[in-house]
Amino acid sequence: MTVAVICGGVGAARLLRGMVGAVPNTELIAIANVGDDLELHGLRISPDLDTIVYTLAEAVSGERGWGLEGESWQAMEMLSHYGGADWFSLGDRDLGTHLFRTQRLADGASLATVTAEIATAWGLQFRLLPVTNDRLRTMVTTVAEGEISFQEYFVRRQHDVAVTSVRFDGAAAARPAEGVLEALGAASQIVIAPSNPAVSIDPVLSVPGVRDVLAQRRDVVVGVSPIVGGKALKGPADRLMAELGREASAVGVARWYQDVIGTLVIDSVDADLADAVRQLGVRPVVTDTIMSKYGVTESLTETVLTLQSPTTDPKRGTGMD
Amino acid sequence: MTVAVICGGVGAARLLRGMVGAVPNTELIAIANVGDDLELHGLRISPDLDTIVYTLAEAVSGERGWGLEGESWQAMEMLSHYGGADWFSLGDRDLGTHLFRTQRLADGASLATVTAEIATAWGLQFRLLPVTNDRLRTMVTTVAEGEISFQEYFVRRQHDVAVTSVRFDGAAAARPAEGVLEALGAASQIVIAPSNPAVSIDPVLSVPGVRDVLAQRRDVVVGVSPIVGGKALKGPADRLMAELGREASAVGVARWYQDVIGTLVIDSVDADLADAVRQLGVRPVVTDTIMSKYGVTESLTETVLTLQSPTTDPKRGTGMD
Numbered sequence A, B: 001m002t003v004a005v006i007c008g009g010v011g012a013a014r015l016l017r018g019m020v021g022a023v024p025n026t027e028l029i030a031i032a033n034v035g036d037d038l039e040l041h042g043l044r045i046s047p048d049l050d051t052i053v054y055t056l057a058e059a060v061s062g063e064r065g066w067g068l069e070g071e072s073w074q075a076m077e078m079l080s081h082y083g084g085a086d087w088f089s090l091g092d093r094d095l096g097t098h099l100f101r102t103q104r105l106a107d108g109a110s111l112a113t114v115t116a117e118i119a120t121a122w123g124l125q126f127r128l129l130p131v132t133n134d135r136l137r138t139m140v141t142t143v144a145e146g147e148i149s150f151q152e153y154f155v156r157r158q159h160d161v162a163v164t165s166v167r168f169d170g171a172a173a174a175r176p177a178e179g180v181l182e183a184l185g186a187a188s189q190i191v192i193a194p195s196n197p198a199v200s201i202d203p204v205l206s207v208p209g210v211r212d213v214l215a216q217r218r219d220v221v222v223g224v225s226p227i228v229g230g231k232a233l234k235g236p237a238d239r240l241m242a243e244l245g246r247e248a249s250a251v252g253v254a255r256w257y258q259d260v261i262g263t264l265v266i267d268s269v270d271a272d273l274a275d276a277v278r279q280l281g282v283r284p285v286v287t288d289t290i291m292s293k294y295g296v297t298e299s300l301t302e303t304v305l306t307l308q309s310p311t312t313d314p315k316r317g318t319g320m321d
Helices: A010-022 A047-056 A074-081 A092-106 A111-121 A150-156 A180-186 A197-205 A210-216 A237-243 A250-256 A268-279 A296-306 B010-022 B047-056 B074-081 B092-106 B111-121 B150-156 B180-186 B197-205 B210-216 B237-243 B250-256 B268-278 B296-305
Strands: A003-007 A028-032 A038-040 A043-045 A127-130 A137-142 A146-149 A163-169 A189-192 A221-224 A263-267 A283-287 B003-007 B028-032 B038-040 B043-045 B127-130 B137-142 B146-149 B163-169 B189-192 B221-224 B263-267 B283-287
Touching: A003 A010, A003 A197, A010 A028, A010 A047, A010 A296, A028 A047, A028 A180, A043 A092, A047 A111, A047 A127, A074 A092, A074 B092, A092 A111, A092 B074, A092 B092, A111 A127, A127 A180, A137 A150, A137 A197, A146 A150, A163 A197, A163 A237, A180 A210, A189 A296, A197 A210, A197 A237, A197 A250, A221 A296, A250 A263, A250 A268, A263 A268, A263 A296, A268 A283, A283 A296, B003 B010, B003 B197, B010 B028, B010 B047, B010 B296, B028 B047, B028 B180, B043 B092, B047 B111, B047 B127, B074 B092, B092 B111, B111 B127, B127 B180, B137 B150, B137 B197, B146 B150, B163 B197, B163 B237, B180 B210, B189 B296, B197 B210, B197 B237, B197 B250, B221 B296, B250 B263, B250 B268, B263 B268, B263 B296, B268 B283, B283 B296
Parallel strands: A003 A028, A003 A189, A028 A127, A189 A221, A221 A263, A263 A283, B003 B028, B003 B189, B028 B127, B189 B221, B221 B263, B263 B283
Antiparallel strands: A038 A043, A137 A146, A137 A163, B038 B043, B137 B146, B137 B163
């Protein structure tokens, strides 16, 4: 069986860590968000792709949860010395990744190719694909400042501003990267990682073809709720869902993904919400999901991987994969 | 009196160091080469401008003679880890300068504006101007590889390849930066620093209007020979002059600049060449010029600054400046 994981950044990277331990590399493919990419100081930065690579390479900073361990900040200090825009922290080691990516893209390589080169350099052996090679940017409309880019919202404003809407600039014209639709069409199981539905997963789903194939294969799609006890495990998913008029709960997540998931894994603390999830036509599966706790990444991964399709799945048990 | 200094990188920076000690900041302007600028990994790099700033800020690496002291190389190590193009060494601190410059240019600031911002951040108080804000690139035709950029020749090939010609791409369309022609027209004295005539000074002279104003004001233009005893003090000026069919000597320098300088300062070891220089219509001034020797920067600066025009100069002694 092959498993395709639709990924944002930190939460997805943690789940992938479990997947890598449980699924052969050749049967695992991660399809990642690029809506939070940015061009800054002339460099092309892909935060979610890098978080996944650094985390799976065991090179991520444990202290920060993003960026590289053993990092230094000399370039940023100099940038600040000039009064430059230093709101987006770029470590010196991390800069090497962006220099490489920017140069390779300028040479004509696709983002998918460069991502594979970076992942390979770090020893990753599963397949990591950006959802698209084309320009896709998550844009956030705020009450105070109008529309700003995702990173301006997330990092510069520390997601401490009220949001009225989110859109994915470039989505309509973006083509899925080579292999994305094929992987989603062929996977025995598709997992939506516990990332922010509004700004990490939706941009992936916004690439033409992706939502359709998920909807068609809804029975083999398993979501993992990023909302536990009404709160986001990390980041502004709860606040954002509420501001966008949705319920910030596991039920709200089930409703958000209703058309594309057959199953939603919700945390044990939300066991009482299982019925409400089921009433949306989504099978609830209750287990521990907080991966910062010891052993939970492995148990959650095992739970996800052993889920049988709620309805008859012709691809299961036929040896197709 | 105001002094305008036409500059390449290291040699010019050393002479400027002397000038800054001898000329009030408000009366000193440096006009620098941008022909060795490059775009690499998405960043805009201006090596001569940066060498001047770092040197005059007393922040240049004494060990290397270029780049910053206290430098680290984490970004380059990561770039190498990916198999990226790492032939042009970019220190982490130095990268901060390039990030700032690239962002500011992308914001629409001119190179002259960004250069002033960088110089000011380092506490420089004299005026430092790129000769042009427009794209100007020194291109070198090599026997082995055809035409390559200056930095590919100078750094990547360590200037260890035979050259047949040099041209300045973009020169015909380049406009002098605001203030360049005005400064050259008004200066009491114009100094051509001991930089490489073929690849550091000629690109400055190639910007339309610059050579003309120097030719018109030839009497107040003083060159300092970068060739001492037939050898370049640093870099490939001697080899390059010979390969381009010129004599690699102080006389060759006098001939190179014959139409734009009234005076050439040559080193004491070349005293016997003074007559040959004079026969070219250039007044020779013999003194110590090797600025790596203690006290020579100061004595050379003083010699240059006290030179009287060889012919009557209406701007001298009239209090015009």
